[in-house]
Amino acid sequence: MKIIVFGAGAWGTALAISATRNPGGHTVQLWARDPGQVRAMQAARENARYLPGVVLPATVALHCAPADALVASAHPNDLVIIATPMAGLRATLMALQGSRAPVAWLCKGFEAPQSGGQAPSIGMLGHEIRAQVAPALMAGALSGPSFALEVAQGRPTALVAASEHATVRDALVAAFHSPTLRVYASEDLVGVEVGGAVKNVLAIATGLCDGLNLGLNARAALITRGLAEMTRLGLALGARAETFMGLSGLGDLVLTATGDLSRNRRVGQLLAQGMTLQQAVDSLGHVAEGVYSARTVVQRARSLGVDMPISEGVVALLDGALQPAQAVAALMGREARDEGR
Numbered sequence: 099m100k101i102i103v104f105g106a107g108a109w110g111t112a113l114a115i116s117a118t119r120n121p122g123g124h125t126v127q128l129w130a131r132d133p134g135q136v137r138a139m140q141a142a143r144e145n146a147r148y149l150p151g152v153v154l155p156a157t158v159a160l161h162c163a164p165a166d167a168l169v170a171s172a173h174p175n176d177l178v179i180i181a182t183p184m185a186g187l188r189a190t191l192m193a194l195q196g197s198r199a200p201v202a203w204l205c206k207g208f209e210a211p212q213s214g215g216q217a218p219s220i221g222m223l224g225h226e227i228r229a230q231v232a233p234a235l236m237a238g239a240l241s242g243p244s245f246a247l248e249v250a251q252g253r254p255t256a257l258v259a260a261s262e263h264a265t266v267r268d269a270l271v272a273a274f275h276s277p278t279l280r281v282y283a284s285e286d287l288v289g290v291e292v293g294g295a296v297k298n299v300l301a302i303a304t305g306l307c308d309g310l311n312l313g314l315n316a317r318a319a320l321i322t323r324g325l326a327e328m329t330r331l332g333l334a335l336g337a338r339a340e341t342f343m344g345l346s347g348l349g350d351l352v353l354t355a356t357g358d359l360s361r362n363r364r365v366g367q368l369l370a371q372g373m374t375l376q377q378a379v380d381s382l383g384h385v386a387e388g389v390y391s392a393r394t395v396v397q398r399a400r401s402l403g404v405d406m407p408i409s410e411g412v413v414a415l416l417d418g419a420l421q422p423a424q425a426v427a428a429l430m431g432r433e434a435r436d437e438g439r
Contacts, residue, residue: 099124100176101273102168102199104190106130106139106160108148108246108384109204110181113274115250118155120276129161129168136162148384152250165193172199177269179240183385184209187224191232200266201237202259206294207391208398220401221394223291223335238266238287240274241294242345243353245360249279256280258346260290282345289341292332297351298362298388299395300324302412304355305366306422320408321355327406331395334402362388369415370422392416407432 101124103114114128130136139145143154161168172178176199180190184207194201208221222230228237238261249255259270259281267283275281284290303324307316328351329342341347354360365386368378379389396413399406411429414420420428 099269099273100127100172101125101179102127102129102172102176103179103181104129104165105181105186105204106135106145106148107181107183108145108250110179111145111149111152111154112246112250113179113181113204113240114158115152115155116252116276116279117273118157119252119278120272120274122272124273125159126157127159127161127168129165131162133162136160149247149250152247169194169197172197174198175269177202177273179204181205184224184387184391188227188231191228191235191237195232195235197235200261200263200269201235202240202261202266202270203237204240205387206241206291207298207387208295208394210390210394211397220397221391223288223295225287225291236263236266237261238263238270239290239294240270240281241290241350243349245353245357247359252278254278254280256282256345256349258282258284258290258344260284260287260346262287284341284344284346286338286341288335289332289337290346292335292337293328293342293347293350295387295391296324296328296331296395296409297347297354298386299392299409299412300328300351300388301354301360301362302366302369302386302388302392302415303408305360305363305368306370306412306415306425307366308363309367309370310422310426312426317356321351324355324408325351327404327408330404331399331402331406334404335398361386365389375416375418388412389416 101117103110114126117126178199178201180203184205203224211219211221242257244255259267261267271281304320365378392413411425415425
């Protein structure tokens with residue numbers, strides 16, 4: 099199988115490296131937009147910006163242009179991976195409309211609302227964007243609890259290949275299932291995407307909790323109540339409840355909310371230390387998707403009548419409407435209710 103990865107950030111690079119460990123002996127091509135980055139990676143056999151210290155195998159071929167030629171070379175039994183941030187998914191899907199190979203995206207989040215048009219716009223999940231701009235494309239998502247560095251290093255990881263198309267699920271399993279990376283299949287693309295989007299927002303909240311030294315009890319409460327929020331939104335969008343108890347729900351939430359490699363958790367910690375949002379984001383050097391999708395998560399929830407108080411608190415914090423201690427006080431001051439509500 100030939101695997102073409104569009105996007106040479108940390109996650110795209112890590113999966114390209116991981117694919118070379120598959121017993122199937124795949125051909126792996128990693129595409130980057132910046133010719134300078136490609137030249138540097140070819141010379142050093144390392145992605146120094148995103149995965150410093152990790153050797154890029156000689157079996158990973160590097161490309162920078164033209165992307166359409168790579169897509170045209172893909173056969174139905176190959177696989178195309180989109181490893182751009184959420185903001186780049188729409189344009190990339192449009193460019194891949196003619197792909198004969200299955201396509202899967204790695205980004206997690208809601209797209210920012212699109213400007214223009216007569217009707218008010220709401221931010222979309224990946225499968226909603228695909229339905230709008232490339233409805234004929236056989237596509238899905240690869241998600242789950244995973245830090246790019248650990249995947250690149252070959253540490254044990256489990257992911258979920260989600261799609262309504264069995265061809266896409268099978269291609270993702272064949273591409274990446276290996277002795278160090280276990281890939282499960284799921285038909286619930288909606289649930290997998292909601293989990294991947296909302297956990298980033300909740301991780302900002304747990305980072306805030308940790309940054310304020312509120313303790314492990316508070317962190318456990320936030321994670322548990324956050325999972326309830328995530329599930330409520332997912333069910334309202336048509337997902338299956340059991341998905342949120344799996345890798346792309348509870349699993350990804352626990353990792354992102356507690357792991358020291360989590361950029362979204364780090365944003366919360368930095369805000370708790372008194373940084374402005376801009377200072378916190380600038381200090382990361384990488385994209386923290388929760389910062390950009392938090393408002394859209396809340397917008398979708400409001401439009402569906404779904405109560406998401408933790409996510410609402412994160413948005414108020416990011417917008418500067420609440421200070422860190424005030425955001426915590428607002429959550430703790432909510433009226434008592436049944437846990438199932």
